[in-house]
Amino acid sequence: xxxxxxxxxxxxxxxxxxxxxxxxxxxxxxxxxxxxxxxxxxxxxxxxxxxxxxxxxxxxxxxxxxxxxxxxxxxxxxxxxxxxxxxxxxxxxxxxxxxxxxxxxxxxxxxxxxxxxxxxxxxxxxxxxxxxxxxxxxxxxxxxxxxxxxxxxxxxxxxxxxxxxxxxxxxxxxxxxxxxxxxxxxxxxxxxxx
Numbered sequence: 001x002x003x004x005x006x007x008x009x010x011x012x013x014x015x016x017x018x019x020x021x022x023x024x025x026x027x028x029x030x031x032x033x034x035x036x037x038x039x040x041x042x043x044x045x046x047x048x049x050x051x052x053x054x055x056x057x058x059x060x061x062x063x064x065x066x067x068x069x070x071x072x073x074x075x076x077x078x079x080x081x082x083x084x085x086x087x088x089x090x091x092x093x094x095x096x097x098x099x100x101x102x103x104x105x106x107x108x109x110x111x112x113x114x115x116x117x118x119x120x121x122x123x124x125x126x127x128x129x130x131x132x133x134x135x136x137x138x139x140x141x142x143x144x145x146x147x148x149x150x151x152x153x154x155x156x157x158x159x160x161x162x163x164x165x166x167x168x169x170x171x172x173x174x175x176x177x178x179x180x181x182x183x184x185x186x187x188x189x190x191x192x193x194x
Contacts (some may be wrong), residue, residue: 004039006072011037011099011106013068014180018136021159025134029113029182037106063156065138066178069115076105081116081124083192093122101187112183117176118142124170127194130186135160140177145169165191 015033018026080086081094094116098104101112112131115138118124126148137158143151144160146168154160162168164185170177 006068007075007099007105008037010065010068010072013065014136017065017157018134018180018182021134021136021161023134023161025132025161025182025184026159028111028184029134032100032108032111032113032182037100040105040107063139069138076115078117082127082194083189085192085194086125086127090122090125093119094124096181101183110184110187112187114181116179116181118170118172120172120174120176122172125194126167126169127192128165128167129183129189129193130164130191131183131189132164132185133162134182135162136180138178138180140175140179141173142177142179143171143173145171 011033015030018033019030020026076097076099078095078097080091081096082091086094096114096116098112098114100106100108101114102109104112104114116135118140126145137154137156137160139156141153141155144154145151146160146162146166148167151169151171160168
C-alpha cells in the first residue's frame, strides 16, 4: 500500500506541475496524473542497462520531485527506448518506463505517460511518431531540435511539445536527462520511426 501511495504522490505532484503548461495535451496529462488510478496486474520488473545511471542521478540532483521518485523507483519497469527500431549503440543509452497507459503501472487506454532517462553525452536521433507528445524536464539540461532546426537548450522545469508526426531529437551534455513524457492521440507506437 505504501508503494502505491508513494507513486501516486509522485504522479499527483507531477500533475500539478504539468498544469502550468496551458495546452490541451498538458490538460489531458495532468487530468490523468491527478485522477483516480487503477493498478494493473503485477508485471515482472525489468531494468535496461542505462538505468544504472538513475541511482546516481537521484543522489546528485535532489529536488522535491526527485525525492518523491526515489521513494518508488524500485517498483518501475524500465526498457530501452525506440520500440526496437533504434540502433543498439544508442538504445543502450536511453531507457523509458510507462507509468500510466496500456502497459503502465496504472492502466489507461487513451494516454501514455512515463519517464525517460538519457545518459550524458548521448544523442537521441531525429525520430517521429503519430502520437502528440509533451515533455517536462525533471533533472538535467538537454538540447532539443524540432523539424531539423537548431538545437535549443532546455533546463529543468522546461516543457517541450511535439505535434503528431513532428520530427525531433534530444542531445544531452555532461549530465543525464530525466524527463516526464506524455502521449495523446495515436498512442500505440507502431508509427514510431527513426
